[in-house]
Amino acid sequence: MTVIEFKDFKWHYFEREEHDLQGVNLKIKKGEFVGLLGPSGSGKTAFCYSIMGVVPHLSQGRVKGGKVIIDGLDTQDSSIGELSSRVGIIMQSPKSQLTGAGLTIEEEVAFGLENTGVPRSEMGKRIKSVLKRVGLYELRKRSPFEVSGGQMQKVGIASVLVLEPKILILDEPTGYLDPGGTEAVFSLVKKLNNQGKTIIIVTHKLEYLARYADRIILFNNGRVVRDGSPQEILSDTKLLKRNKIDPLPVTLLGEALKKKRKWKQELPITVKEAVEGLRKVVK
Ligand SMILES: Nc1ncnc2c1ncn2[C@@H]1O[C@H](COP(=O)(O)OP(=O)(O)O)[C@@H](O)[C@H]1O
Numbered sequence: 001m002t003v004i005e006f007k008d009f010k011w012h013y014f015e016r017e018e019h020d021l022q023g024v025n026l027k028i029k030k031g032e033f034v035g036l037l038g039p040s041g042s043g044k045t046a047f048c049y050s051i052m053g054v055v056p057h058l059s060q061g062r063v064k065g066g067k068v069i070i071d072g073l074d075t076q077d078s079s080i081g082e083l084s085s086r087v088g089i090i091m092q093s094p095k096s097q098l099t100g101a102g103l104t105i106e107e108e109v110a111f112g113l114e115n116t117g118v119p120r121s122e123m124g125k126r127i128k129s130v131l132k133r134v135g136l137y138e139l140r141k142r143s144p145f146e147v148s149g150g151q152m153q154k155v156g157i158a159s160v161l162v163l164e165p166k167i168l169i170l171d172e173p174t175g176y177l178d179p180g181g182t183e184a185v186f187s188l189v190k191k192l193n194n195q196g197k198t199i200i201i202v203t204h205k206l207e208y209l210a211r212y213a214d215r216i217i218l219f220n221n222g223r224v225v226r227d228g229s230p231q232e233i234l235s236d237t238k239l240l241k242r243n244k245i246d247p248l249p250v251t252l253l254g255e256a257l258k259k260k261r262k263w264k265q266e267l268p269i270t271v272k273e274a275v276e277g278l279r280k281v282v283k
């Protein structure tokens, strides 16, 4: 089932000369885990905003053509409110996402539910279940500002999840996190994906996309340059370099061995594949 569809969508920020999304065409199915790659300024955030209706409703610019359909709703004819029950977004800075309205993590997560018409009795249940799902239940009485970056990002995720969106967008969610926080966020996101959520994640951390994504969409200049499996995209070192992305060290290792005719199989994108390939090389 298609939950996101871009039909030749073109978007232009007023201040810019060029279009920022230049005719994007693609479909994303329910339950897919999609990674977005591309150099800075290539349109990744504009793409995410177009899914949740920030483009066109809250951004200074104009739709120059095409449509975006989210779970059956045309974003241009729908309000941000309607879309927000289907799509939730988590941004790079965990702190800036906190409303500060709640003294505790529990209150912070509750805040998003306040104006949604969910009955009080139901609210408590939902909050408890979401806090358990993201692993914050034990910390629920703590201040959201006094936990680690990874945990703070989980508060952001919980605040979005409590609204029960089908689609979760994460725009560089681990940009400010240390390796432990990054791992925690990615494994939580994968768990949510296994439970059926559609995931769209912008990240430069290729090693996590190699492990978790079903599909990678590479953007440049507001266009989809390539759309394929992690293996297809991450092993194409020329494509990555052309688009200002550093290939993974394990892939470069395989490539170096291939030049010496020692590597016969597909280039590795994970440490596991590199180890398996190296066994054949040293045999
Ligand atoms: N609010 C805005 N007003 C004008 N131009 C913008 C605005 N936001 C982004 N842009 C421009 O749109 C292009 C795409 O930006 P963006 O989607 O943020 O790229 P990315 O997320 O890939 O770094 C960039 O050239 C950027 O400078």
Ligand SMILES: [Mg+2]
Pocket (backbone or CB within 6 Å): 044, 045, 046, 171
């Ligand atoms: Mg961005």
